[in-house]
Amino acid sequence: MGLTSETTVYVMAALAAVCVGLLVWSWPRFARQGLRQVLGRLLAIGTTQVVMIAAFACWLNSSYQFFGSWGELFGRVETAPVGVTQAGDDGGTGTVNGAAVKGSPVQPAGDEQLSRVSGLPTGPAAVNGRVESVKVIGRRTGVVDPAFVYLPPQYFQKAYQRQRFPVIVALSGYPGSIFNLAQHLRVSQTAGALQKSGLMQPTVMVMIRPTIAPPRDTECVNVPGGPQTETFLARDLPDALKSAYRVGHDASAWGVMGYSSGASCALQLTMRDPHVYTTAAALSPDYRVKDDPTTGSLFGGGPDRTERMNGHDLMWRLEHLPVPQVSVLVAESKHGERGYARTQAFIKAVKAPMRVASILPEQGSHNFPTWVQEMPPALKWMNQQLTFPQDVVPRHHRKGAAVTEHTPTATTRR
Template sequence: MGLTSETTVYVVAAVAAVCVALLVWVWPRLASRGVRHVLGRLAAIGVTQVTIIAAFACWLNSSYQFFGSWGELFGNVDTAPVGVTQAADHTGDGSIGGVTVKGALVQPAGDEQLKRVSGLPTGNPAVNGKVESVKVIGRRTGVVDPAFVYLPPQYFQKAYARQRFPVVVALSGYPGSIFNLAQYLRVSQTAGQLQKSGQMQPTIMVMIRPTIAPPRDTECVNVPGGPQTETFLAKDLPQALKSVYRVGHDASAWGVMGYSSGGTCALQLTMRNPHVYTTAAGLSPDYRIKDDPTTGNLFGSGLGRVNRVNGHDLMWRLKHLPAPQVSVLVADSKHGERGYPQTLAFIKAVKAPMRVASILPESGSHNFPTWVREMPAALKWMNQQLTFPQDVVPRHVPKKGNSTVRAEGTETKKPTAGTRK
């Protein structure tokens, strides 16, 4: 039984119900004052409480997908195949489902979670688009992380067959999952509706979690001697996507967004790696990363610790380092969220050539209903920053001697509407 399956929830709930019934049945027999009977009562209460809590925890995890498997729950995660570091780049057409390419950095994954998401496109992908369930393999880090990839209808249409598409990477909070991004934040559904109505250019949406070493919250930090989260998200992930999908190769075609700690990560990645991501949207973010019980020691010790801590403090970076040439959007509610004053201070601290936009509703909480309200505006704003078409796929034509030559004039950059200024 999978950790997130309904069968597991029902079985654990049934065990809890049986324990409650047994407690009621045996309680009169444990009513004496002897030590043995007192210990029996304590044990019966303890077992019953544990099973009830376990049933509730299984239901909660099944609903929100905090941990996707038993292995993740106990800290055992996949590692990349040995041969991955030798994998060559691919120029595939994105048709991942059902096909496993040895050494590919993006592999098909089970769709158990995907089947539970409502409102996903179905039918002809050239008309409705498609969402794929994959796992991304980090060539440098050895990380294997699940992801959902939304491909717009244009990706499958002949008129766009040689176009590369802009990309928005959507990050979950902690201990969130890609299921939360798809089901509760409704990333692909919202993007699909905006694109269909002409309010957003055709864009590939990649839903992934920054928690690469569950259950530890590594934020977006390269932990000394530990998980290299920043490297995975800033180097491995773009390389893997470029090797399989027709995505833009220039940073102007790449954006990253997220909610809660995922929003923190989006801002961190863009400001620290402007050559990879030029646009970010943080919904209810923090502006510095610090240690807590879920993260452990993120920055190590010794003389380098202070520099590492400061490097992940965005306010410190704005004050002491040159501003990167990026565009960021931040969202926080005036009433109902604790980060509003920090968000105002961040907006005030931004200086050229960096640009900042904001979504500041009068009220809202640190939850999905608030972020869902902010999503359309955030995506439309990001759409205005990213270039499309970013470039075109080189076309090769056959030549005598079984060699190929690139067709003349097939590698161009053609900024149009939505081009980042």
Template sequence: MGLTSRALEYTTALLTLMCVVLTVRFWPRLARRGPVAVLGRLGVITVTQLALLATCAVLVNARFDFYGSWDELLGHPPTTPGHVEESGGGGRVYASHGGLVQAAGLQGLDQVRGLPAGPPGKVGRVESVRILGRRSHAVNPAFVYLPPQYFQHQYHRQRFPVIVAISGYPGGIMNLARFLRVPQTAGRLEASGRMQPTVVVMVRPTIAPPRDTECVDVPGGPRAETFFTEDLPEALESAYRVGHDPSAWGALGYSSGGSCALQLALRDPKVYTSAAALSADYRVSEDLTTGNLFGSGARGARRQRGHDLVWRLRHLPVPRVSVLVASSRHGEPDYGPTMRFLGAVGPPMTSARVILPRGSHHFTTWRREIGPAMEWMGRQLTFPQDTTRHTTPGSTPHGSAQAAGRGR
């Protein structure tokens, strides 16, 4: 029974209901004097409250995806396979380079409607995996959308551009697939010819849940920026035919995930050359969910200032990247900061915008923006990026990266 499965939700809810019913049924027997009756009442109250808390925890975790599996919750390190594994979603993941991409269970994919169903060469495929960071030591759950062309013979020697789609906090990859409908949108745009064939990897912004790491390398703590700029590209290139050049890589996200996408492009343009942000913040602030992200003293202040994107554009060399930002004139609190950010953009950086007349900080708004954002990003990324070396007859096109060297 998976940690995010409907079966667990129904089971905990049923047990809680049973506890309530039994409490009502047997309470008159416990309404007596004496230590045994008092202990009985305390025990019944305790069990009922624990059952209720467990149900709430399961529902909240399923909604926001703090933990994707029991192993992740209990802190058990994943095993590193040296062979092909079958994913819970029916796909295959070819782990290489020490197993940096590993097949995972469904991770909630069974709750998502509209995913590819049929031959991968015709409709594509979504794989459920976990990504291991060799430097950050993070283990992050992910969904990977592979377009139909990835499985077609005429593309078997070509690499594909990559969009790293990042959820908001405290949401997880389920939000990207179920509510924002990222893989469904990619398939629809590709089928209509409005987006080139692209691999989309869906991840969450935090690598140390429940802490909000904001894609920052915390001194003495989680190295979230390292995960996104070094570990994630290395892992994907080890398991999928994706481009090595930065021109093939873009980041996209909503809310704090959009903030992360912009941070990655402006701070690490040799990794990500484009970013699309829906309802983003333009600087990283600390709060109860983040803790101390930058350290103390003057050095900590400098580190925090380096994550203020408007300050960077005004005081540091402007990177050669392309960005798209989305907001709403009414109902979205980031409209003013969005316009200030756009006002600070200058050559060689380019910008685009999606400004709705009215919207809110919610999926109902972001679903109106995700299509134009992905279509725009598809025009920024290069394809075909490069080709793999000749594969032997009968070999599968879905394997470890074969091109020598990394263009980073």
């Protein structure tokens, strides 16, 4: 039984009901005086509560996909196969005539999560677009991370067959999943509707999680001696996407957005890696990365610890380091969220050539209904910042590079 399957939820619910029934039935036996009876009562109550909490946790995880498998829950994550090479290099391969080939950094993935998402494109891809379920393999980091990729209708149309497209990478919060981005934040559905109505240029949307070493929350930090999250998101991910899809090669065509800790990550990536991402939209972000029980030690020890911590403090960066030429949008509710004062301070601290915009609703909470409301204006704003790539895919390639023209064969929702 999979961790997120309905069968697991039903089994746990039934087990909880059985425990409650056994507790009620056996309680008269434990009502007597004596050490054994007292210990029996404590054991019966404790066992019933644990099973009930576990059943509720399974239901919650199945609904929001915090952890996708038992392995993730217990910290066992998939690692990249030995010898993976970037598609497009001599000897490397990607997808040819619709067949996935060993060596591509973007591989097809199962559709267990994608099949549960409502409102995805159906019908001909050239009319409605398509969402693919893939896994991205980090050539430098060895990370294997699942992703959903939305390709707009124009991607499949003859008039655009040599055209590259801008990219927006959408990041989930912790311990969220790509299912949350697709089902609850409605990333591809919102982008598709905006593009269809002409309010947003055709854009490839990539939904991915920054939690590359679950259950640990690594934020967007290269942990000394540990997970290299920033390298994966700022180097491995863009390289993999460029090798597999017709997307822009210049940073002006790349943006990143997220909610909660994913929003913090979006700001971090844009301000720390402006040569990769030039635009960010952050829904309810923090402006400083710090250690907590879910992260462990993100910055290690030694004399460089303070420097590493300061490097991930965006207010410190604005005061002490050259300001990058990027555009960022921050969203925070005036009432109902705790970060409004910090957001105002960040807005005031931004200086040229960096630009900042904001969405500041009167009411809202740190939840999906608030972020869904903020998504359309955030995407329209990002659309105005990103450039539609002028570069086109050459008609002729050297051997081994042609794989960049093809869409990875992946599990798709049509």
